[in-house]
Ligand SMILES: Nc1ncnc2c1ncn2[C@@H]1O[C@H](COP(=O)(O)OP(=O)(O)OP(=O)(O)O)[C@@H](O)[C@H]1O
């Protein structure tokens with residue numbers, strides 16, 4: 034790699050801001066060194082651009098022209114504000130852990146640690162726990178510039194531990210609230226550790242207060258370790274509303290016989306990149322990665338998956354459904370690697386979009402890299418418009434055209450939502466999709 | 481009253497005339513039947529009444545309650561009381577029957593200036609009607625018509641008709657695909673809706689249906705036109721003689 038690349042203004046700003054920010058960031062000297070190394074890697078890599086294969090359709094260097102400062106101190110965010118911002122998710126019975134502009138807010142949170150589950154603040158652990166370095170460490174993924182930035186800048190996040198054999202009574206809901214009235218850059222790092230045989234659902238919800246600035250930059254990464262025989266439902270809901278940039282990275286490692294269902298619900302983020310990398314570390318594990326993305330105007334939502342079948346007899350399923358209006362753009366990249374040893378792998382992938390305007394764009398790039406011979410793998414991708422005959426059928430029953438179309442789009446999305454096992458959450462996501470299609474904005478209608 | 485006046489309809493994207501000067505009047509309170517050979521334009525007439533795209537009315541008019549409906553959107557017609565039970569009901573994957581019915585009923589009520597029904601009221605309203613049509617409420621939790629048998633789809637159409645309370649009911653071959661018991665159940669449903677406020681048009685190939693739903697008038701449609709009209713006995717005649725006589729006339 035040529036190190037002497039011409040730095041863009043944004044890249045320069047990120048490097049320069051780091052020296053100022055570093056002193057404020059939590060962590061021991063060992064962690065400081067980790068951050069500094071990460072920043073060094075970022076300096077060499079720069080922001081990913083279209084000539085980097087995995088970023089072909091999402092040219093970050095071109096899309097992110099400047100770097101936003103740290104958030105303005107937010108004052109007096111109340112539980113009621115959070116409820117309003119959560120909209121349909123507010124009614125969910127959950128262990129709630131709240132972050133405002135990336136900072137843990139114990140007073141707004143309602144997770145009582147018990148023998149089954151705990152959620153600690155990353156900042157606290159980094160400052161006090163010498164073994165915390167592994168929380169930030171992402172070795173093996175050194176070529177990911179966005180992740181390097183996350184390692185360098187992550188100030189806080191949630192470290193959720195679920196005890197072996199525990200079955201959680203309700204989901205853990207990590208709420209990331211955007212409150213800053215000035216455009217801000219926030220980096221969070223979460224770690225989910227699910228003990229052997231445990232069963233849990235963890236939700237990451239990214240929401241916005243009505244007064245928050247339209248513009249924002251979020252860099253969020255979650256490390257997930259699912260133990261032997263454990264079962265995790267992991268759902269991210271991005272509802273930031275506004276023109277901002279949402280960069281998300283999930284790094285999931287599955288033990289033998291583990292069961293992981295990851296789901297991304299993304300609506301109306303200016304620019305979103307949802308990256309999921311799953312590594313099978315033990316045989317007989319199963320993953321189901323699914324999601325729904327809804328974009329209009331000039332919004333751009335990118336889903337990039339890398340599923341690495343490193344061991345035999347694992348099953349992977351991917352189903353992503355998107356709705357694109359106006360001149361929105363959807364990107365789906367699904368890479369499935371089946372290593373030479375990974376015999377009896379069973380992988381299926383599908384991406385489907387409804388293109389509701391002649392100006393929208395969908396780029397789909399499935400990539401199967403199969404090095405084993407006894408495997409069953411398949412992929413597909415479709416893009417279509419709504420079936421006019423069905424629209425007429427609805428209208429002949431008195432349903433106005435716009436409502437008929439919304440109903441049909443909802444049913445299209447519904448097939449992906451079906452993948453969410455938790456019923457209350459599934460219903461809430463259905464309501465969010467329903468509102469999005471009818472342009473009802475939850476945060477604003479309550480305020 | 482439904483008044484169809486010298487209606488000429490062609491396919492929108494083909495130069496082919498399907499309805500060739502069709503005239504038909506159905507006063508409120510009456511049930512009329514249309515019989516006719518395959519391809520004579522019966523379903524086309526039904527679709528044009530409901531406002532489906534793909535057809536072009538080149539001349540003539542359709543008045544319902546004295547008002548031309550030709551320029552109205554399908555949903556406006558539904559609000560005015562027009563209902564078509566489809567010859568081939570459509571499947572809507574992912575939309576539960578209850579959701580679909582509630583959306584439709586409330587849309588129509590809103591357009592008619594009536595308050596929306598609350599969910600419990602709506603459920604009561606639908607369940608009573610579903611029971612009479614022998615429709616299991618579990619079926620209504622499933623997506624609209626998906627995985628329904630042919631006969632189940634036809635019964636589901638009648639349920640939609642009953643809950644939407646239309647004043648002009650057009651039934652396109654609702655009897656085909658029904659077993660003997662279902663035919664009776666559906667006919668009872670239709671008969672229970674006969675009222676001085678309602679006009680009904682029943683399209684069928686079989687006289688048997690007309691034993692259950694006894695029509696006030698029977699019309700024979702051949703090649704896009706009504707060729708003969710008569711009372712209920714005309715259906716019995718057709719059963720014996722077929723359409724040969726009318727087809728030669730048309731040619
Ligand atoms: N959308 C369409 N595109 C092409 N041809 C059409 C269309 N709609 C109707 N037709 C043609 O118009 C003619 C009349 O069709 P229609 O379905 O109205 O007949 P029908 O009387 O209902 O027949 P059946 O008894 O078989 O139901 C047929 O020849 C049919 O092929």
Ligand SMILES: [Mg+2]
Pocket residue numbers: 522523524567652653
């Ligand atoms: Mg027909």
